[in-house]
Amino acid sequence: MADTLLIDLFKQLGSIAVQLAKQEINLLVGVDEEVQKLRGKLGMIKAMLDDAEERHAVKLRTEKFWLEQLQNQYYEMDDILDTWNTARIRAEIEKEEGKPADTNAPVVVKKKVCSFIPSPSCCFNLPLRHDVGHMIRKLNEKLDMIFKDKATYGIDFNRQPDVVERPTTTSFVDVSQIFGRNSYRDDPLKNMLGVGSLEETNSYCVISLVGLGGIGKTTLAQLAYNHHDVQAHFQKRMWICVSDPFDQCNVAKAIIKEVDPDHGPLNDTNLQTLLSKIHDLIKHKKYFLVLDDVWTEDFQKWEPFKIALKNDVQGSRILVTTRKQRAAEVMGSVLTINLKVLSDEDCWSIFSKIAFSNEEQLKYLEDIGRKLASKCKGLPLAAKTLGSLMQNKRSTEQWNNILDSHMWELEDIEKGLLAPLLLSYYELPSTMRRCFSSCAVFPKDHLFSRDQLLFHWMAQGYIESKANMELEDIVEEYFEKLAMRSFFQDFREYDYAYARILSFKMHDIVHDFAQFMTKNESFEIDGDKKLEIDCQSARHLRLEISKEMQCLESIYHAKSLRTLFLLSRERDYEFDMLLSNSFHHFKCLRTLILDCPIKKLPDAIENLIHLRGLFICDNVGRVEFPETFCNLCNLQTLKIESCNELPQGMSKLINLRHLSFHDRFYWNNVVFPKGIGKLIGLRRLSEFNIGNKKDREGCKLGELKNLNQLRGTLIINRMENVVNVDEAHNAQLKDKIHLRGLALMFHEPEGRMENDRMENDVKVLTALELPPNLQRLTIRGHEGNTIYPNLPTLGQLPFLEVLDIGGLDNVKKVGDEFLGIEDSKNKKDYGIIFPNLKSLRFLWMRNWEEWIGMGGTGEEEEENDNGIVTNPITMPRLQSLTIEGCHRLKSLPNYLLTAPLLKKLVIYRSRLLQERYQRGTGENWHKISHISNIMLDGKVVQIDGEPQFYSKTSNQQNEFGSEISDKDDVGAGSAECVVDERVEVDNDEGPEICDADR
Known part of the structure; x- marks a missing residue:
């Protein structure tokens, strides 16, 4: 059928040579088969490249050149296949858009390559099939030539692989x-x-x-x-x-x-x-x-x-x-x-002892020598290697040349300094080697965002899928293995509940090594330095823009770039033109990192059809997105510092897995468009904003219904805009079984009467059914007069470890309902309440006066006729308790203060509590004196069970923070709680969320 229609179509073209017509017909009809063959070839070439690297088989320049050609064809094959698959996805999206609108109906794309069947969309398919067919034909011709060259030059990768020499150590030492x-x-x-x-x-x-x-x-x-x-x-x-x-x-x-x-x-x-x-x-x-x-x-x-x-x-x-x-x-x-690195002075001692043979040399070369020693960044082997390299060099010009060089460019450096790193590198599987070497595109001393790097690896296609494993789990595994092999250092942990690495650095020598392993693919152009780039082999480019920089036209020839990291601090540079030109030329990009002051992405961004990861950094500011952005149907990760609103067609980004924001402000007021609920592939949604009636209705809470693959932490902002309780049911939070953190954020009342707002907030919270596997929960600002109307469920969450409640100004009294106890006569029926809770915080509850113990009043607890406490087991794993900004609260219940594992108590800006529990003068100091770490009113009064007495200038390192000093306002930042990647800092005006990395 397809043959007949195509032949009829070509007959209408008039007097075209019959033979040429037949060739074109065969080309169009056979594209599907050629695509499948190309997939097979791609896998074969990848295996060949990996095998050559693992066997360290490359000996001669001809072999190296041949492999580079093969690598280039590998990238080209991958681009062609991705172009074909992208067209298929777009066709499915367009077909779906033609149906009646349903904002919650997900777009489903069939997981196969579609065959060519003439249809009303034939006009769209014909040009594509023609272009892809010709590209494959040309590619096959190039591959034939490459493999002929292999035979011609006698290139043989089947010989015995080289064994990387591992030096034998002895116990002898000087x-x-x-x-x-x-x-x-x-x-x-x-x-x-x-x-x-x-x-x-x-x-x-x-x-x-x-x-x-x-x-x-x-x-x-x-x-x-x-x-x-x-x-x-x-x-x-x-x-x-x-x-x-x-x-x-x-x-x-x-x-x-x-x-x-x-x-x-x-x-x-x-x-x-x-x-x-x-x-x-x-x-x-x-x-x-x-x-x-x-x-x-x-x-x-x-x-x-x-x-x-x-x-x-x-x-x-x-x-x-x-x-x-x-x-x-x-x-x-x-x-x-x-082991940590040596000091610069120790490096200098090692370097100078080897490099200088007499005092006279030391006099005129010491300044340069010290700079060279500092280049070793505390690595003893680097100091020894550089010292040996400089032994026979005596002119300042020679020394300055080496000082200005990359470490991996120096003679004999591979045998000396890089040899140990080569051992570690070749011990990795090929997928992890690519992940590691991709770090070369980032600058030295760069503070890596863990998530950004991991998503960059995904965007580049370095992660091999495994049965029954999410890509995110696999890439986490890669990172952990690289970290445990000492490729990364200076790990920084911001997760309050877990020791989770959020950022880290790479040693300069390791970075040099990554550059050495990618010197033909990864390039950096800094400021006004000369533009030097191999346009044919360039795949990754970091470009730092300065006013002095000359014409950039030469870089546009590097059309095969897969990573572009664009950064600048210039405020009056023509970035719009630069971006527009870049998006017209760099159409093979998989990762785009923008760290320069731009205001709007150009419409030409839709040209980046292969783009998987877009990272917009803090320096960009609030960026505006064009609607053409929504044509990037392969996009997996969108990480934005801040923006005013997302484009209306976001639902077309059906491959989006991660959408995250880092906003400086407490309330991220980005407007979410309708239809966001169609993105059923989302694994990470850092924040979700419920729309209001001022501008347009925007998103409703019910849009979350089908987003059941969400993991990590979700912050839901503008909960006060949920005016229909059915929306709370529609969100189906109970089905979000992979969510580990949840924040429910209510804002100031807007337009409605306070009584109406109070009643509505209670109804909404009552209707919400929390995810069953929550480990962290934050509730802020609801207008109800109870802590949480659905606490029976909350107290029985088996994995909840962090509970953070604040800004509930209508709450005056807390009793058994906080523990989820509805019938005070049958408490023993409730089992263990909050079985895994480790951290409990109450913040800025300005009208809270009483916290009643179980079944009693004040601090009393209920006993039976024999004097035995009959209360259920409560918070057996509680370790940290913080009360902040609760000015009227008089006392704390005994079941909290006697929790068996409680070791940290912070009471801040809560005057009555501070007086009652003050060391020496407080009537109830004896009730907390057993707690090992106590801070009252911003002052540490006890650490590890030992009393602390401060002078006005005393400072101390301790578990309350990096440093605590005797200042009136120190406590505001000391009790910090992290919601996923954010640290919450409290002040007089109330809680504020800010970026932990800052």
């Missing part, structure tokens, strides 16, 4: 050449000698030194091994260079030889026999065993040794050095020491 590390020498040494914090519970304890390659783990182990106290303390010392792979028999033989140097030849390959010999040899000895350079994460390989090394003598020590946190865990470490 102590006079060691600088710094004094703090690291003492603690491990004390623990090794049995005078540290380790408890002697086994015959031996494992201590691990973990850190980046070249940071000095082996050197510290050598220092400990050769220390005279260690030599005297242990009956036997053993040094084993384990390296990779972890060969059990070889390791066992090495231990035997160390214990008994006179032992004869060890030809036995039976592990059981070897381990038995080890056990017999150390049976009555207190030993010190160093296992240097451990890589294995397989606990089964170490398990037999754990048993064989046990004996009847306590106090033995095993010291492990490794780059991998997981390896330390596998070895059963009871103490893990993460």
Whole structure:
């Protein structure tokens, strides 16, 4: 049928050569089959590229050039396939738009490549099929040429792979050449000698030194091994260079030889026999065993040794050095020491001792030398390598040239400094190698947003899907493995409930290494530096704009860019023109990061049909979106600092998985359009704003109905705009089983009478059915006269760990309803109330006067006739209690203050409570004196159970915050609660949410 229609169509074209017409017909009809073949070729080429890298098979320049050509074709193939699939998605969206409007009906795109069947949309499909067909034909011709070249030049990747040399370490060390590390020498040494914090519970304890390659783990182990106290303390010392792979028999033989140097030849390959010999040899000895350079994460390989090394003598020590946190865990470490970098002065000492042979050289080269030493960023191996490099260079010009160079551009640097990093790099699977090397596009000393980097990896297509696993879970796994291998550092944790890494940095040398591994693909152009970019191979570009920068026309030839990171602090630069030109030329972009002061995205953004990740940073400000933005149907992540409103056609972004905002203001007033509920693929929605009647109706709460894949934390703003209780039912929050955090935010009344508002707020909260797996809940500003009308459900949430309630000005009294107890005579029927709650906060409840204990008045608790408390178990895991801005509250119930795990109490700007519980003068100080950490009125009065007395200038580091000083206003920031990625800071005017990263 298709053949007939196409032939008829071409007959109408008049006198076109018959042969050419047949070729075109065959091309159009066969596109579907060619697309499928192309998919197969893409997979084959990817496997070939990965295999060549993993085998380190590239030897000659011809081989390298050939692989670069193949890599370029891989990208081109991927772009063609994505173009085809994008057209299919757009056709489905257009078809869906032709149906009667239903704002809550999701757009469903079939998960297959559609065949060409002539239809009313034929005119749209024909040009596409023609273009794709020709692109595939040209691509196949290029591939044929590339593979012919492989045969012509005799390129062979099937030879034996290179083995990356892993240096064998020994216990010998020249102590006079060691600088710094004094703090690291003492603690491990004390623990090794049995005078540290380790408890002697086994015959031996494992201590691990973990850190980046070249940071000095082996050197510290050598220092400990050769220390005279260690030599005297242990009956036997053993040094084993384990390296990779972890060969059990070889390791066992090495231990035997160390214990008994006179032992004869060890030809036995039976592990059981070897381990038995080890056990017999150390049976009555207190030993010190160093296992240097451990890589294995397989606990089964170490398990037999754990048993064989046990004996009847306590106090033995095993010291492990490794780059991998997981390896330390596998070895059963009871103490893990993460090595930090050296000081600049220590680096200078190492560098100068190697680089200078006499004092005269030191005089005129010291200034440059110190700058070079600081370039090492505290890495001892870098200082040694650079020092060796400079030994034979004596002119200031030579030294300045090296100072101005990238580390990876220096001669012999790969063999010296980068060699340890290459070992770690090649140990990674190919997908993680690409994730790591993609960090090269970010500047040095960049504070990475964890989520932004992970979503960038997703946008680039680096994440391989796995059955029954979400992409977000897989990419989290990638990040954790890279972090545990010491590729990242300076981790910053802002999550109040969990130690979740939200930002981090990369060591400069590691960044240099990432640049080295991507030097033909990743480029950076900073300010007024000369534009140097290989337009054919460039895939990732960071461009920093300055006023002095010359014409940018040359970069537009890099049409295959997949990442563009555009940044500038210039306020009067023509960014509109720059962006418009960029969007016309860089049509292959997968990731776009904008960190420059623009006001509006140009209409041409719709050209970026392959775009997966758009990150608009703080420097941009409130950006305006054109409606053409909604044509980016492949977009997965949209991360915005702030904007006034989202475009009306947002529902067309059917592949959107993450939509998040970072606004400076407490109330993010971005207007959400109708139809947002169609985006059923959303996994992350940081905030959802309910529309009001002023401008247009906007979103209703019911739009959340079908967004059941949401995870993380959701902030729902403008809850006061829910005027129909049915909307609360329609939201179906109970079906959001992946949500872990929820914030319900009410704003000031707008137009309605206060009594009406009070009644409505209560009805809305009563109608909401909370997600069952919540761990964090925040409620702000509702006008009801009770804490929460649906608390029976709340108190029974099995996973709730953080509860944060504030701004409820109509609440005067809190009683059993807070615990969800409706019948005070049958409390024992309620089981455990708030079984997992760890943190409880009440903020700015200005009219709150009474908090009644269970069934009693004031602080009394109910007892039966025998004097036994009959109350249910309440908050057995509560650790932190904060009361702030509750000026009229008189007392706290005993069931809170006697919670068995309560260790932190903060009372701030709550005058009556502060007086009643004040140390020394308060009538109820005895009721809280057992709590280990107490802050009253912004002053720390007790830490770890010890009283604190402050002078006017005293400062102290403690668990209440990074630093607490004796100032009247210090407490406002001390009691902080994080809602996902935001920190809440309270002030006189009430709570304010701000970006934690600031």
